[in-house]
Amino acid sequence: MTIQFTAFRWVPSFAQGWVRDLRIRWALEEAGLPYEVILVDGETQNYRDWQPFGQVPAYRDDEVEMFESGAIVLRLAAMSEKLAPRTEAGLARVSTWIFAALNSIEPQAQTLVQLDGFYAGQAWTEGRRPSAQANLDARLTSLSNALGDKDYLEGRFTAGDILMATVLRELEECGALKKFPNLDAYRARCLARRAFAKALEDQLQTFRENEPA
Amino acid sequence: MTIQFTAFRWVPSFAQGWVRDLRIRWALEEAGLPYEVILVDGETQNYRDWQPFGQVPAYRDDEVEMFESGAIVLRLAAMSEKLAPRTEAGLARVSTWIFAALNSIEPQAQTLVQLDGFYAGQAWTEGRRPSAQANLDARLTSLSNALGDKDYLEGRFTAGDILMATVLRELEECGALKKFPNLDAYRARCLARRAFAKALEDQLQTFRENEPA
Known part of the structure; x- marks a missing residue:
C-alpha cells in the first residue's frame, strides 16, 4: 500500500507546528506505516482539483483519494490496530x-x-x-x-x-x-x-529546509 | 439489525426543525432502513453516560453504540448503497x-x-x-x-x-x-x-405531540 499525503512547503512562523498534516504524520508514525509526503503551495488549480479548499492534507493510497484530516485519520484507523480496535x-x-x-x-x-x-x-x-x-x-x-x-x-x-x-x-x-x-x-x-514528537519535528524540519531566502 | 437513535421530546420553537437528529432521520429514510426513536431530555446522568455532551442524536444498533451526527450518518452510509457507493x-x-x-x-x-x-x-x-x-x-x-x-x-x-x-x-x-x-x-x-420532507415532518410532529401544557 503506497500512502501519500500533502504538506505545505513552507508557512509563516506563527503557523509552523500547527498545520494539519501533523495529524496524519502522527497517525502514520503510531501505525508504523510507510508514507511519502508531497509538498505543495495549495493555490494551483491542479491542487484544487484534489483539495477544493486549497488546504493540507490531501491524501491518496492504492484504493482511495480524499481530503479532510478527520476523514484521513479515520481511514488510517481502519488499517492499523495501533489506531483502533479491530471490531x-x-x-x-x-x-x-x-x-x-x-x-x-x-x-x-x-x-x-x-x-x-x-x-x-x-x-x-x-x-x-x-x-x-x-x-x-x-x-x-x-x-x-x-x-x-x-x-x-x-x-x-x-x-x-x-x-x-x-x-x-x-x-x-x-x-x-x-x-x-x-x-x-x-x-x-x-x-x-514518541510518534507525536517525530511528526512535529518532521513538519518543522520541512519548513527549515524550505525557508525563503 | 435494530437501529435506535435519540431525539429531544420537545425544544423551544426557534430550534424546532433544526435539531440534529434530522440528519439521521433523513439518512434512514433515504436508505429505507427501519428504526426506533428514543425520546430524551438530555440532562440525566444516565443519558450523559451514552452522550457525554447531553446532545442528540445518540445511536445504537446490534453492533455499535455511538454519537455525533457525522459519525452516525457515516455508519449508515456503510450499510446502504442509497447513501454511498459500495467501494x-x-x-x-x-x-x-x-x-x-x-x-x-x-x-x-x-x-x-x-x-x-x-x-x-x-x-x-x-x-x-x-x-x-x-x-x-x-x-x-x-x-x-x-x-x-x-x-x-x-x-x-x-x-x-x-x-x-x-x-x-x-x-x-x-x-x-x-x-x-x-x-x-x-x-x-x-x-x-421526499426523504428530507418526511424526516422534517417527523421531527416537528414529535414536538407538536409533546408541547408543554
Whole structure:
C-alpha cells in the first residue's frame, strides 16, 4: 500500500507546528506505516482539483483519494490496530471521538483562540469573550466528565485521541485547560508520545529546509 | 439489525426543525432502513453516560453504540448503497464530504448565523461581521467551484450531500448563498427530496405531540 499525503512547503512562523498534516504524520508514525509526503503551495488549480479548499492534507493510497484530516485519520484507523480496535464497535467509537473533537470541541476552541490570536486588539473581541469562554467551558466540562480518570478516551490509545489531543493543544496558550486538570494531563500524556514528537519535528524540519531566502 | 437513535421530546420553537437528529432521520429514510426513536431530555446522568455532551442524536444498533451526527450518518452510509457507493473509494469520498461539511463549512456558517440569531443586538456583533462574512465567502467560493454544474457533490446523491445540505440550510435566512447560485440550487435540490420532507415532518410532529401544557 503506497500512502501519500500533502504538506505545505513552507508557512509563516506563527503557523509552523500547527498545520494539519501533523495529524496524519502522527497517525502514520503510531501505525508504523510507510508514507511519502508531497509538498505543495495549495493555490494551483491542479491542487484544487484534489483539495477544493486549497488546504493540507490531501491524501491518496492504492484504493482511495480524499481530503479532510478527520476523514484521513479515520481511514488510517481502519488499517492499523495501533489506531483502533479491530471490531465494528471499536471503530465506531473511534469515529465518534474524531467527530466529537472536530465538531463538538474544535469550533468552540477556535472561537476563543482566535480572539487572542488572529483578531487580537480588534474592538469587538472583548464583547465576544464571555460567551466564547462559557461555550468552551461547557463543552470541556462534558469532555472532562467523559474522560474521568482514564488515560485515554477509550481506555487505550486510539486515533480519537490524536484528534482530541491536537484540538486541546490549540488551548495551551490561552490557559483554558487549567480548570480541567484531567484534560490538561491527558493532553500532555498524548503529546508526550514518541510518534507525536517525530511528526512535529518532521513538519518543522520541512519548513527549515524550505525557508525563503 | 435494530437501529435506535435519540431525539429531544420537545425544544423551544426557534430550534424546532433544526435539531440534529434530522440528519439521521433523513439518512434512514433515504436508505429505507427501519428504526426506533428514543425520546430524551438530555440532562440525566444516565443519558450523559451514552452522550457525554447531553446532545442528540445518540445511536445504537446490534453492533455499535455511538454519537455525533457525522459519525452516525457515516455508519449508515456503510450499510446502504442509497447513501454511498459500495467501494472503498466511494465510501472514502462520502467520508471526506461529511467531514468537509462539518469542519470546513459549518464552523464558518455558524459564526455568521449566530451574529443574526443567538447574539443579535449585542454590541460586538457589528465588529465581527466583516471577517465572519469573508471567511464564509472564501469557503463557499471553494465549495461552489468544487460542485460546478453537478447535481450532487459526487455526481450522484450520497450521505455527503445530507450533511452538506443541512449545513447550507442554516444559511437560508442570512442570504449568504445568493452569491452562489449553484450552491443555492444544490441546497434546494437536496431539500426537495421526499426523504428530507418526511424526516422534517417527523421531527416537528414529535414536538407538536409533546408541547408543554
